[in-house]
Amino acid sequence: MASVSNNNDAPVNKISYGKAVTVLLIGTAALAFSGIWVKASNFEPATSVVLRCWLALIFLLPFMLWEIRKKGGLGKRGIIWSIVAGLILGIDFTAWNYSIFYVGAGIASVLLNLQVLILPLLAFFIDKERIPRSYWFVLPVMAVGIAAVGGVFNTSEPGDGPAEVYGFPVAVLGTLLGVVSGIAYGTYLYTSRKATRVSPGKYVQPIMIVSVFQGVAPIIFMVIRGEGFNFTQGMLVDGALPQPAEGVNGDPITLQNWIAMIALAALGQALAWTFVQIGSVNMDPTLSAGLLLLSPVSTIFIAAILFSEIPTAIQIAGVVLVLGAVAYQNGVHKLILGKKPDPEAAETKQARPVDGAS
Numbered sequence: 025m026a027s028v029s030n031n032n033d034a035p036v037n038k039i040s041y042g043k044a045v046t047v048l049l050i051g052t053a054a055l056a057f058s059g060i061w062v063k064a065s066n067f068e069p070a071t072s073v074v075l076r077c078w079l080a081l082i083f084l085l086p087f088m089l090w091e092i093r094k095k096g097g098l099g100k101r102g103i104i105w106s107i108v109a110g111l112i113l114g115i116d117f118t119a120w121n122y123s124i125f126y127v128g129a130g131i132a133s134v135l136l137n138l139q140v141l142i143l144p145l146l147a148f149f150i151d152k153e154r155i156p157r158s159y160w161f162v163l164p165v166m167a168v169g170i171a172a173v174g175g176v177f178n179t180s181e182p183g184d185g186p187a188e189v190y191g192f193p194v195a196v197l198g199t200l201l202g203v204v205s206g207i208a209y210g211t212y213l214y215t216s217r218k219a220t221r222v223s224p225g226k227y228v229q230p231i232m233i234v235s236v237f238q239g240v241a242p243i244i245f246m247v248i249r250g251e252g253f254n255f256t257q258g259m260l261v262d263g264a265l266p267q268p269a270e271g272v273n274g275d276p277i278t279l280q281n282w283i284a285m286i287a288l289a290a291l292g293q294a295l296a297w298t299f300v301q302i303g304s305v306n307m308d309p310t311l312s313a314g315l316l317l318l319s320p321v322s323t324i325f326i327a328a329i330l331f332s333e334i335p336t337a338i339q340i341a342g343v344v345l346v347l348g349a350v351a352y353q354n355g356v357h358k359l360i361l362g363k364k365p366d367p368e369a370a371e372t373k374q375a376r377p378v379d380g381a382s
Contacts, residue, residue, distance in 0.1 A: 039306050048303025048315055054296035056322035059129030060330060061288035062121055065281050066258035068272045069121030070242035072285070073114060074253070077238040079289035084235065087298070088228045098219075098229045105219035106230040109212050110237030116208035118242045119201045125259050126189065126198025128333040130324035131173055134343050135202030137320065137350045141166055142210025150214075158353055165349040172342025173335075174199030189269040227301050235293065263331060313354030317347060 039047070062072060098106070116136075123132040141163060147153040174196055189197055219230045246252055258274035258281065259265070266273045304312040324343065327333040335343065 039302070041307055044303045044306035045311075045315070046303075047299045048307065048312055049318075051296050051299030051301075051303055052316055052319045053322070054291045055300065055316075055319040056133075056326065058288065058292035058296065059120075059124050059133045059323050060326055061284045061292050062124050063129050063260075063327075063331060064284035065288060066260050066274060066277065067281065067285060068254040068257070068259060069125065070118055070245050070249075071253045071255065072121050072288075073117040073242040074239045075285055076117070076288050076293050077114075077235040079286065080235050080293035081232065083290050083294040084228055084232045084298070088232045091226060091228045095226055098223050098226060098233070102219050102223035102226070102230065103233060105215055105222065106233035107237050109215040109219055109230075110234035111240055112208055112215060113212040113234060114238040114241030116205045116212055117238060118245055119208065120205035123198045123202040123205060125265065126194050127174075127202065128198075128327055128335075129331065130320075130327035130333050131335060131339065131343070132198070132202050132205075133320040133323040134173060134346050135170065135199065136206050136209050137346055138166065138170065138203055138206025139210030139213055140350050140353045142207050143213050146211065146214040156353075162349045162353045165345055169342045169345030169349065170199065170203065172338050173202075173346065174342075185265045186267045186269040189265075194265070194269065227298055231294075231297050231301070314351065314356040317351055317356070320347065 062076075065072060067075060120132055120136065123135065127135075141159075144153075144155050144159050148155050186194060188194060192200075216230070216234070223230065254272050256277055257272045258277055259272060260274045262275070300316070304316070324333075324335070
């Protein structure tokens with residue numbers, strides 16, 4: 025068994041490369057359905073975050089106890105960084121859930137990739153890590169892509185459903201919330217990467233702690249909003265936003281919605297994030313970056329089939345720009361061309377959702 029490299033982004037090699045790829049692909053597949061299950065469950069977004077994260081604890085608990093017996097518990101620094109990561113990820117999930125209902129599961133999943141702009145900045149300002157040259161190429165491309173996804177360049181009339189929500193065009197507000205989720209996600213990746221580095225080889229315990237504290241932000245949002253949990257009323261009516269779209273005016277929550285929520289907690293939270301972490305830290309980060317891009321791409325196609333979420337031509341162009349920029353920033357193009365990734369960018373490989381674990 026290979027020892028852990030001094031390079032913080034080098035593979036840990038606790039499992040074989042083939043197993044790492046398999047585990048990562050399973051996690052990526054589960055991630056691809058996360059936005060789908062959020063929309064299918066139809067719960068009010070803040071309530072959905074708490075249910076997703078806290079129901080996942082049931083599935084994570086036996087594996088956490090096994091990990092403690094085999095590998096020992098987390099140290100104080102690992103616990104602190106995991107708590108901070110969970111608080112930040114709660115903001116990410118709350119904004120992302122709203123974005124899913126306003127712009128669709130596919131586009132909301134793409135907008136999360138804004139994190140490729142956030143993590144290098146945090147590493148630069150806090151850890152004094154060098155920003156890779158590719159960043160300054162990716163920045164304007166991502167900006168144009170996000171604007172296109174948000175409908176800034178769209179001159180066509182809005183389709184069915186409300187044109188505005190809370191005084192904003194629905195697509196614009198959904199995109200802004202997606203940007204907020206991407207910023208929070210990039211911040212989470214930074215704090216979670218700290219937790220992983222101080223507790224190498226321990227996967228389930230950080231995710232367990234993160235999942236507990238993810239519930240804090242949505243609960244605070246409920247208090248500010250003056251409303252509590254909503255287990256009876258959904259966001260959508262027959263799969264579409266009602267008019268008016270403000271508030272929770274959708275269909276009653278059914279058994280089918282609860283089944284989707286349980287799938288989200290068990291597979292989209294517990295399994296996906298654990299498997300992505302295990303797989304990504306045991307393989308080359310550039311390859312893991314490429315494999316993880318399959319998640320938002322898959323979500324776009326799945327959402328189109330299940331929810332008839334058909335992006336406009338301009339939005340599709342924006343999606344291509346965003347995902348292309350993410351691939352370039354993570355050196356996927358060099359992997360395809362058979363070149364070695366730029367070592368200067370090694371510290372800013374952000375595609376590993378737990379190495380920094382929708």
